[in-house]
Amino acid sequence: MIEMSEVYKTYPNGVLAINGLDIMINQGEFVYVVGPSGAGKSTFIKMMYREEKPSSGKIIINGVDLSKLKENKVPMLRRSIGVVFQDFKLLPKLTVFENVAFALEVIGENQKNIKKRVLDVLDLVQLKHKARFFPNELSGGEQQRVSIARSIVNNPAVMIADEPTGNLDPDTSWEIMHLFEEINNRGTTIVMATHNREIVNTLKKRVIAVEDGKIVRDEARGEYGLYD
Ligand code: ADP
Ligand code: ADP
Numbered sequence: 435m436i437e438m439s440e441v442y443k444t445y446p447n448g449v450l451a452i453n454g455l456d457i458m459i460n461q462g463e464f465v466y467v468v469g470p471s472g473a474g475k476s477t478f479i480k481m482m483y484r485e486e487k488p489s490s491g492k493i494i495i496n497g498v499d500l501s502k503l504k505e506n507k508v509p510m511l512r513r514s515i516g517v518v519f520q521d522f523k524l525l526p527k528l529t530v531f532e533n534v535a536f537a538l539e540v541i542g543e544n545q546k547n548i549k550k551r552v553l554d555v556l557d558l559v560q561l562k563h564k565a566r567f568f569p570n571e572l573s574g575g576e577q578q579r580v581s582i583a584r585s586i587v588n589n590p591a592v593m594i595a596d597e598p599t600g601n602l603d604p605d606t607s608w609e610i611m612h613l614f615e616e617i618n619n620r621g622t623t624i625v626m627a628t629h630n631r632e633i634v635n636t637l638k639k640r641v642i643a644v645e646d647g648k649i650v651r652d653e654a655r656g657e658y659g660l661y662d
Contacts, residue, residue: 435461436482436592436623441491443477443647451477452488453647459625461591464618466634467627469644470661475627478644479594482625483515484508496591513541516585516622520597522577524569524584530556531565534584541588555583559613575606582613586622593617595626599633611637634658 436459443452451474459465467475480486481493484500493500496514503511524533531552538548556562559579569577578598585593595614599607611633618624628634634641634657641656642649651659 435459435494435496436625437492437494438481439492441481441488441493443474443481443486444489451647452481455491455647455649457642457649457652459623461623462618462621464614464624464639465626466639466641466656466658467625467644468629468634468641468658468661469650473644474647475644476596477647479596479625479627482592482594483512483517509540513537513588514590514592516582516588516590516593518578518581518585518593518595518598520600522569522574522581522601524577524580526569528568529565530561530567530569530572530580533569533580534587537584537587551587552583555587556580558586558616559583573606574602575609578602578606578610579613582610582617586617590622592623592625595624595628597627597629599628599630604632607633629661631658631661 438455438457441452441455444450455478467478469475477486481488482495495511498511534552534555535548538551553562556565559582561576561579564572564576599610602610607630614624638655640654641651643651643659
């Protein structure tokens, strides 16, 4: 569950990025976040995994009040949230297997469990056969599938994606969306900021539209709207 109430965020340079935001997202929902550039979409989702802190207001993620979260508990929060980026952010010197295994290594999981879990998620994204490849040996779509495998390897309750199809061609974008649907069907909440009008209008989900740091529209099975 994701809950925000009366959230404001002003960056140190004085920009008011989030201007009084209230939202409730239940476990298992699939939500698109849409809106023009600079509307505050990224800031909104970065606050969910504590990449940014609100200036004021309350944020509760999976029952944890982030304002009361000690710095040393932030890694634990991040483990309950998988994050996928537009530019993949894979580690270039690690293989596909190692990129996905990394999150399990840092929590001290044993090698046998790591191997099983990594190969299971690589199977889900259909990249088991490329486990020994390096990121620069993969297509953009394959790299995004690796980053999705990495994001779910800890079985997070929530997956957050910031423009995950922004660097991909239309066919590859659809493959990625079908993977997100499969992950959502297993019970994972998905919050996805996107500029992809065709996907939003075809694969109907809840749509939260953000403009000038505020939610201006929140519809079940909504439309993309008038942005480019
Ligand atoms: P969106 O994702 O909808 O494009 P952002 O959340 O990235 O919007 O940005 C919202 C506003 O906050 C914009 O005016 C942007 O320039 C500003 N902003 C974003 N990140 C920072 C930052 N790190 N420092 C200062 N201003 C920022
Ligand atoms: P299976 O027998 O279940 O198909 P494998 O053990 O053959 O799986 O491994 C599938 C892929 O993952 C292979 O490319 C393998 O080399 C790679 N792999 C398995 N374990 C590791 C590991 N610990 N580090 C790096 N790559 C690994």
